[in-house]
Amino acid sequence: MDTEAQHTERDRPADPDQGQARRSRSARFTALMGLRPTASPGPRPTASPGPHPSASPGPRSAAPSGSRPTGLSGHLDGPWRKAGALLALCVVFLLLLSHFVVQPFLIPSGSMEPTLKVGDRVLVNKLAYDFGDTPRRGDVVVFDGRGSFVQETQDGNPVGRAVRSLGAALGLTEPAGTDYVKRVIGVGGDHVVCCDRRGRIQVNGTAVDEPYLHPGDTPSQVPFDIVVPDSTLWVLGDHRSRSSDSRDHLGDPGGGMVPVDRVIGRADLIGWPLGRWTTVGSSGAFADVRDAGGGHG
Template sequence: MDTEAKYSERDPATDPHPGESAEGSRSADSRGDTGTEATTESIWARLGIGSWRGMAVLGVTVITVVLLFSHFVIQPFQIPSGSMAPALHSGDRVLVNKLAYRFGAEPERGDVIVFDGRGSFVREGLEENPVSAAARGVLTATGLMDPDDTDFVKRVVGVGGDRVVCCDKGGGIQVNGVAVDEGYLYPGDKASEVAFDIVVPDGTLWVMGDHRSDSRDSRDHLGQPGGGMVPVEKVVGRADWIAWPVSRLTSLEKTDAFARVPDASARPSHGRMSGRSAPPAGVPMGSSAPGGIDG
């Protein structure tokens, strides 16, 4: 019994810090915890996060990074209408790839693009107040505000040099003499209620919505300055992904509808299409006047 008691009394002597009492050990542990907390606080203090000034700097840094990323790489846009259904629904938020056409590449037939319609789809208006314009740009870039009414999303149907005709005997569109099977059209829609026969000038695009009966697009500007053509330089980027709502999270796959369409250089310069000779670049030869399309 005495031996066991003495053995238990000797247990504290096995502590790696002889001479310290149990209270001393607990005190050392407490100092260790305090040191860790102090180290963490010191790190945050060095970063300036613990002060209002540090938080403000962090906020400005985050916003700056988001703005740069949005300006040069990817920008969110909200779809305002059903003109691109069924591919895009009203209220969808798409991510626009701004690098798609930055390094020599240009929009291709079938691409779904976002572009600035000023000077083509809408008249050039008065300049907005610089302060409000900057604020709007920040909110739009971060996805907190819808894009300007001057931004549009449409599908490229014709590129520079292409001859686009509607409608052929089958009621569809021809590009450079080849019928296009537009499987992406809204169910029940015709290729167009407005007949047209145009040649797309170099450096511009002929664009149309997928929901043809609910889309105001290049057809609505036939006969106007520019003839409904969108300058390539006005293209913001290519819509590559649907990011919201989560139930529709997906990528927008490229259509093969234009796979058989030859380059414009292969189109006969004096050929005939649908019984009519080729018009000068950008000059429509439709039998119907523009208009009559809602949306």
């Protein structure tokens, strides 16, 4: 037996048609069994040259939530924000203090010289007459002159009015044109006459020496003889020759009398300038004046 021929026959490659048939049968068997054919390994595709994905342009990611803002917003969130909040708190406190307790009042004219000079800032005590007390003779008071010294008017610009009111409340600007500062000469029931033979004002028959008058001024060059109605005041400036006061409104409705409920407060202290820091106080000139009923005022 030719063994070499036999080995040669076994080692001969199979018929291509037979191999294709076997592969077809194997594929059908795999499909019937629900198996996925294993892909034969092959060459891996070569990546095309190009920029790295991390280097590709695109939208920048947002800053981490815990990061601190930079630029102007960062400064506003820092010390500037605290300073602004502190300033706002101080302004609110001063406004509340000015509205309810004590208000700085800028003296706009020389009608109260030498007691008060132009540019003085006086502190007006708003609680002076809030607990049953009333203005007394000799007190220097700040009052709203609407209805007595000026007609009732209303500014048509609410924004401008609010700005002026804010500045006046802090003592930074002149007060409203309807606010006045004068000295109380007569209270409700008083009989006030000018003048006696020596040129002095008389209150309820008692002559009053007025040491606060501006040097060279007389008590009044305008004669008057009035009785002050209840709940009103008769007021004059210390610089009588330059003061527009109750004397100038004798012929007006109300006769120049200031209603007590129009009084804003009593001027107690000159707060600025520092060189004029002093109390205003009430004059002792009226110590001997009796009330209309016979008692001392």
